Amino acid sequence: MLAAVDANGIPVLLAGPDAKNTALRLKQTPHFCPQCGRLVVVRAGDVNIPHFAHESYAFCHSFSEHESPRHLSGKLDLFKWITRTHEAQMEARLPDGSQRPDILSGTIAVEYQCSTISASLFRSRTEKYCARGLNPFWLYGGPAIERKGRFIKLIPFQRLFLRYHAKIGFYIMAYCPDTKLFSIYGQITPVTPSLCLADRLDVNITEMTFPPSSVFSKDRHFSLSAFFDEKRKWIDRSLYYSNARTHPFFRAVYESGRNPYLLSEEIGLPVRSGMAIRNHPVEWQFYIANERKSGSIDEAAAIVRSRIETGHLKEAIMPLAPSMTPEQAAADYVMLLNDLKMEIRTDSKSMGGKVQREEQFCLAYEKQIIDRLIF
Template sequence: MLTALTSQGKQVVLTRQTSLDSLREWRKTETFHCPQCKEQVLLKVGDIIIPHFAHHQQTNCRDSFSEGESPTHLLGKIQLYELFSQLQLQTEMEPYLPDIQQRPDLLVTWQNQQVPIEFQCSTIPIALILERNAGYHSINMQPIWILLTPPKIQDSSACVLTHRFSQFQQHFIRPIHSSTKETLTILLTYNPQKQQFHYVSHFIHLRGTSFAICHSVMRIKHQTIPFAIPAAPSTTDIEGLTRHYQSARRKYLRSVIGYNQRGIHHRFLRACYEMRVQPIQLPAWIGVPTFRQEAFSESDCEWQLLLVAAIRQTRRTPFQLDRSLIRTFVKTFEGDSTLQLEACEHYMDFLREQRIDIYRLDIFIGRDFTLEVLSGRFLAMHARN
């Protein structure tokens, strides 16, 4: 814990403003108590470990769950507390919310709204995250979760890169409403060691847990309230996203035969066989990053080819498509069928707009739609900004 009460009932918040020597002298003459259970707590001051308060080993206090925090977590909370305080915002460290029996890392009041701030450094069950959010929502609070920046991202200076995000990390990717048709999605992370926010945005799903992303860095001293929003990708960024997507597409198509143990029994390869096309020779209109494509864990090449195969079996075209066929199709995949249905409809829109003849796989082989699709998606943001 970073907060406690003195023997006179005054709240103490440990920040970097007080020297270690001063804290050591202070604890000789003062006793400290837990703000929640009022039991006496210890002020621990070491040369390496960040100063903090701790209950005695035998305690029934609910707040004891917040102990055992890593130095990184403690440092991040201190820095965020100092940030909001310097911005002249009412900021509480580790306040206890009795109505829901929860204690956020910080509680910031902005425009008469209390906003819980959670700095999450470790992986915990998603069910616990949902439970905490439900608690906040029940008292009309909208929490902001900030993740510890993943090592690969904090060590990268690239503006565009490919990264694998765990299911836990993906849970914190949140949409930001904008005036454009496309929704901007971001993952807000923070690195206390370098005092930098790392923004991950404009996710383009590749396959499984891999995404092509835009990456931007902001020093904590430049952060604002509300939190700054990443700019729309530049033309150079879009070209970078395109290269990462194209590379992942080629890698998948080249490896699907060599590394697949099921051979022709793999339904993607089976569909290629039945349509008499080699995976590496798929036309460029199969494997396109249309909106909501992240709803499928499979490569875009795979689910889009299988959808085209399903339509061909009915002898129909994208212009004649019955929505019930798509509903049946998405049931064969794991994931959110509602979002997958939306992804399929966006892909059908693409095929109709491009007037693709799905019965001619030998057309447009030399044309790449990726840059066109991504440019159409992101350049619209520039036009409205």
């Protein structure tokens, strides 16, 4: 923590070029956590930046996690960045004392999260901020998002930072105190349950506005034929590593007398809110295609929800994009089919025929599908 109070309740902040001298001077006087009221000690070594530390974190709800040097350094960078143009408080104490954002500027509560926390805690903190009329601005500060060739791999914790904006689709904002760079991963589109396509934009902290803004190219670097290739690879891997007889999707496909490789091209397409479901699009779209009767949006949404409740599909937890739900993904899929003016067609009869049909499908519909991924 970078802020504390002295014995008279006067706030003390360890920030700025003279922070180390200030910390050394304060070492001889008692200081206290403004949240729990317990004694804190001043740390001012040669490695980490000057800060206050609890002797024990067990009794402080706001600082129950030890702050790493990376977190302290990043938080200080962000505070300096924000106060260039806006008033802000470091580690502001909210009225009822149950929360303490890293930085509070107006109604924006900045949380710079480097260590992994549970989805339930992330969602609880977010909901509490919103209930107070605050806008929670979560910044990812953990290990760099892993690249897998042209894709990125998002672990469940990183997915908690997903937001949605009409102009850039799903996006994540990260900050690295070592490079002083914001990294914005935008236009994130799932290709498999773990891999996503994404555009990345790096902006130096000196060039970023607060609140942040970014501009991405309107051209999507997205290939529907490559998406179909990855779908085949996903089926290969899934069949190799799992028991097809017990896997809900493959069992349903085989019980219907069909082949997962030969399913019609309309089953397993990328849609705008597909991140809301932690399964491959071919899985949940097969359930819709196989079980629907009326073809309505409500029916598709009910099918997806039923499969989630039975454990055949997994709902993604995205506290910062609450409007993006599995039901919305189902709605987007039905609207995509309506926009393409097509029904679910019969399956291919051979892999050779399947490849030809996919090529024809891409030529006819790729642009419309990509256009619907981002408004």
